[in-house]
Amino acid sequence: MGWIVNQNILIVGLGLMGGSYAKGLKHIGYHMMAIDTDPAAISYALENGIIDEGRTDVDPQMVRKADVIIFGLYPHLIADWVRDYQTYFKYGIRITDVTGVKRCIVYEVQDLLREDVEFIPAHPMAGREVYGVQNSDEKMFHNANYIVTPTAKNTPEAIDWCKDLGRLLGFSNVAVLTPEEHDEMIGFVSQLTHVIAVALMDCSDNTHLVDYTGDSFRDLTRIANINERMWSELFLVNKDALLEQMDTFMAEMDVLRDMLRKDDKQGLCEKMKLSTARRALFNKRK
């Protein structure tokens, strides 16, 4: 079963990401439904044509209509939602998610899920420093990466289907990693960078910094504007991987600090040449 345009897609959790999925899929022509506990999110989405139907409670009728369910909930809520409401799921549907951590969700949900339903997890590597469906924008998926993180329980057909979803949404690159590979990688490229931005911004209480700063500081602290409820949860559920990445980074900082202390100009130059060469790989692709 591929992506057929007259299908009904249900978004559970209509925030920035769920809303952006809804916009992208609605443009293609799907019948979009959403459930969110926040009445403001549902009414905004209905008024702005982002969804066709919306509810603030879990309406069994709406769940039964869904050919696809996409979870945009906070990580700790997904397993309970599936456990409580899977009795309403249409036979044989596929479900996916947008969660930024994988190990802590994927196995639990797959283990408790009905035999006829398949959960294929994915992580859209896009985001903004604002939240809510009011700020949703499917254009943030362009030039971004989309990662499918299947397990041994997933079928090749469902994995392809989930990759197709990334392509339908306009992601420029679709990749596949195991949940373990994903969480290690995300601990580095996403979680560690957010920790660094927060630490950097918390270093100084100088409110005049903005008058002296250049683009470097602006760029490194953009993500210090952070949704603390979501990110503290993401950090803690991926704690082992994030701590390992923090240790690696701080060891590297220690090496640079020692070089500076010892006036090791040659050593500093070598480190900078390495970082320049590695960063060049990113420029080519952007």
Place this chain on the structure above:
Amino acid sequence: MGWIVNQNILIVGLGLMGGSYAKGLKHIGYHMMAIDTDPAAISYALENGIIDEGRTDVDPQMVRKADVIIFGLYPHLIADWVRDYQTYFKYGIRITDVTGVKRCIVYEVQDLLREDVEFIPAHPMAGREVYGVQNSDEKMFHNANYIVTPTAKNTPEAIDWCKDLGRLLGFSNVAVLTPEEHDEMIGFVSQLTHVIAVALMDCSDNTHLVDYTGDSFRDLTRIANINERMWSELFLVNKDALLEQMDTFMAEMDVLRDMLRKDDKQGLCEKMKLSTARRALFNKRK
């Protein structure tokens, strides 16, 4: 003596920054001259109308014509240049620079300078991850900060003149700091951020990162593409201030690491709320 359009301005060191100054000032109508040891830089600038006259040697005739001299040289070269060639300076001119560190240059140059000539140091807080006059662009000054760092030896008139230069070049904000305040601040907002970017990029030899990464990692490592010759010099001449900033940052990272280890969600949330509140000051001004 203010900024009179028929003046002759000499740029010594025609790189990215010197070239961008030349473009901006030429557009206003000044007669632009440049000295750079690289024949390619001079011929490019002449062919593209960035300067009116250029030399690869220090031509006494050209130096004698200058009403203003702006240094775009590497930090360690400026004092020697002034010592060797100030005998050619026109009586009573003003000189300034674009150097990213101040204490190590300002006092030395002011001490050896002729009595009739005044050196008013400045730091244009703009840059790009490319270099050379070929990449110069005066538009990088817009929405950027320009900092004048006078000493007790400077006159109020010359300080105003130097602030006017920042405005002429289109900087959106012109500030004044002492050389000491400047170097401490720059150790934080510029040098520490470059150290972090280099450390982050040097952490992992995974050449496939680009396939999985989001904008956060791209933003935090943009400046890991770095001119190692210039930046190793900037780091080492500001070593005391940079080491202090690195220590502060790493202590803050340690606090966050401990909170994560202890599952201190409340503590992490407080740190994120603080960083979000502080970062908001930047959003208003951009």
